[in-house]
Amino acid sequence: MNAIPDGSHFRVAVVVASLGRPQLVAQMHHLMQEQTCRPDLLVFSVVSDADIPAGYQDQPDVQVLRGDKGLCAQRNRGLDHLGDRYDLIVFYDDDFVPSKDSIDRIKRFFAAHPDVVGATGNVIRDGIKGPGIPLDVARDLLAKHEKKDFSPNCIVTSLEGLYGCNMAYRASAIGECRFDERLRLYGWQEDIDFASSLSARGRIVKTFAFSGVHQGVKYGRTSGVRLGYSQVVNPIYLVRKGTMSIGFAARLIVRNVLANHARALRPEPWIDRAGRTKGNWIAARDILLGRVLPERIEAL
Template identity: 45%
Template sequence: MKLVVIIPTLGRGSQLGRLLLHLQRQTQPPGEVVVSAPDATHVELPETSCFPVSLVFGKKGLCAQRNSALDHASGRFDVVTFFDDDFVPADDYLERVTRAFQEHVDWAVVMGRVVKDGAINAGLEWDDAMLALDQSEQEPPPRPEVVDHLGAYGCNMSIRAAKIGKLRFDERLVLYGWQEDIDFTSQLRSRGRVVAVSTIRGIHLGIKTGRMSGERFGYSQIVNPVYLIKKGTMPATFALPLMARNVAANLVRSVRPESYIDRRGRLRGNILAIIHVLTGRIEPEYVLDMGTIRHPGVPHV
């Protein structure tokens, strides 16, 4: 099976270069890697590579950048693997993904096990990731090995290309996206199983640069799930607890926020989004205006 790796990136040139160098360790190299960025200033490439690397430049935003790369790779591969630029796969990651699709013709989406996730803390260093991968290789994987999911975690997800067709990421989920992975892959459940496989491993560094501001992200934490409920790609039973957990965390931790999370900004964004939703305004793209517009009535926490 021919496999392409798609890596959207923004403002992380050195990290991208390190990842591309790391991918040369794969026991089964990709047929091609497509790097999608707003322009060349976001990209640093290794001097040599054992696989072709294509650069696609265009509109900024996770969904838009993924779509540009999908259009570039369309019709040429059997498997499309999406990596965040701060995801570090085990050396046998792509080999195991390919084997999974070969052995299970009813699988549409496969995601690996995130052994450690820096997105939920201050983030991880590269050396931490390599050590964690080495340790996980010596340990038995969690059971059951295969678990069905509503959708995939976007930092590492692979899709049988024939199942994608004309489906694309929703570009109304602008900038960082937030839940764009669930939106996209949940639509593929009608075409095959969406599974997590514990023997496919990687580390998510959770680098904090290149992300949305706290206020914008807080707004997306509320409006994006509500938008997806209306769209029909995210059940309320999943979205409502997700929103409640985020608001509660931002509220409680805004008293003594972590140094690496703008909890107060997120809480302001949550409040503004709730006000908009209650008045019937459900516009994920509103975050594009939030850097220049003041929001009367939203308390400064």
């Protein structure tokens, strides 16, 4: 009988882009130390020392990179630093809380599925859709999930793109491919674009093999106007680029624009619906004028 591959030979690097949230950098470092199988390298890609805890120093298995602002630019800085020294590259949002066996299960999953080049794990609860999830609540949710042992090492479905808070890639498939830095600042839909650009090299999938909770921490995020602009312009830009289907883009735009307008008078306390609505209309005007420029959010 053939042994089940455990991926123990894989070298894993974790890349975390962060801006203005040093508490979450410290939190992620601690969470990676708790892993049953720690990553070979943890990279924090930030803009300045203000983004990391006071007195924080590089360690043998932790590297801090500083440079230009923007999710795509910061992730690219991590990829450039890693080169071809690692087999698997995991991208976590700084407010993602992975289960303690996530790195081990990522290795096992990619060993068992050699045709997969990118995978997003199971987000048990996503605080981005609400007021956010405190760390103690996230830990409790994970503890209850782990008791069920519901982590089959299988593919749930193929996807057009992955969810950026929790995604892993085979480094050999990434090669020289990079995140599109025209998607500035928060880089809305950069995860779909990046995954789609690699889809010709292998399968892009969702799996329950590894899990976590996305806290959805609200501070330090893009303004409502800028996000509202990106909600309309970015999907159209990606359709033109060829990394997002027209149907997917249309659903994305319609869903967000309708939600912003429907809730503008009675917005959720944690969402700037008025700002997003304004951004939607600025984007509509630019598109009518023939301007599909995702980078324009920096001028808003």
